[in-house]
Amino acid sequence: MRSCYPTPVYSHAGRGSFQDVYDPAEDSFLLIDALEKDAERLLHMSCTDVNPAAAQCTARTASCNRVSLQPVITDLVESLLPRLCGKVDVLLFNPPYVVTPSEEVGSRGIEAAWAGGERGREVTDRFLPLVAQLLSSEGLCYLITIAENNPEEIMGLLRQNGLEGESCLSTRAGNERLSVLRFHRNQQT
Ligand SMILES: C[S@@+](CC[C@H](N)C(=O)[O-])C[C@H]1O[C@@H](n2cnc3c(N)ncnc32)[C@H](O)[C@@H]1O
Known part of the structure; x- marks a missing residue:
């Protein structure tokens, strides 16, 4: 995609005082590529992170x-509920999706960038x-997955909540088959 x-500019991420912050990689750039056609919707954005250093790094970015x-x-989004309910036009999440032991999930440090526990x-x-x-009502959600996360199952789960999803962009990065899932409300429900 052109x-x-x-x-x-993100050269501060993953180094110096931000060494415990995820250094943007193929997953980050795949998400940016997927968002380009909805860029005009991205006027007022909030973001959250469980890692305080990542939040500070995002402020710097x-x-x-x-x-x-x-x-x-x-x-x-714990501290933003219920204020944001029904108000988000574009919701993005590049989660920790790597398959790891469950004990590694729940960190507030750099491990939170990748540790996804069972099936990631x-x-x-x-x-x-x-x-x-x-x-x-017209909102969109973009979610990064890898094949081990079973994206088809994720789409099935959200369908039960009245959301239709598709894989809108995929790539291979090393051993990972990365996909961006894009969801919108099923207008018939
Ligand atoms: C794969 S990294 C993505 C970082 C960045 N958004 C990007 O796309 O390059 C996952 C990010 O999610 C954050 N994270 C993990 N668990 C979280 C949670 N429960 N709530 C909020 N943020 C979380 C991590 O600290 C990390 O910054």
Whole structure:
């Protein structure tokens, strides 16, 4: 895909005082590529992270790229509920999706960037019920998965909540088959 947006400045991530923060990689850039056609919807964004250093790093990234953004340190969207229910036009999550022992899930440090527990789904599965709660009537949700997460099953679970999904972009990165799942409300429900 040919991009019409410049790659954001992010050279501070993953080094120096932000060494315990995920260094943007193929998954991050795949998500950016998937978002390009909905870029005009991305006017007022909030973001959250459970890792305080990641939230500070995101604030630095925003200021380097002249974007107004105040990251919130919280688990998923806990501290933003119920305020945001039904009001989110674009919901993004690049979760910790790597298959790991369950004991590795729940860190607030760099391990939170990848440790997904059983099937790499333990954090994603807590996020899924929030999608239907948060999205506005025309809202879209973008979620990164790998094949081990069973994207088809995720789409089936969200279908039960009135959301239709598709894999809108995929790539192979090393051993990972990365996909961006894109969900919207089923207008017939
Ligand atoms: C794969 S990294 C993605 C980082 C960045 N968003 C990107 O796309 O490059 C996953 C991020 O999710 C955060 N995270 C993990 N569990 C979380 C949770 N329960 N609530 C909020 N953020 C979480 C991690 O700290 C990490 O910054």
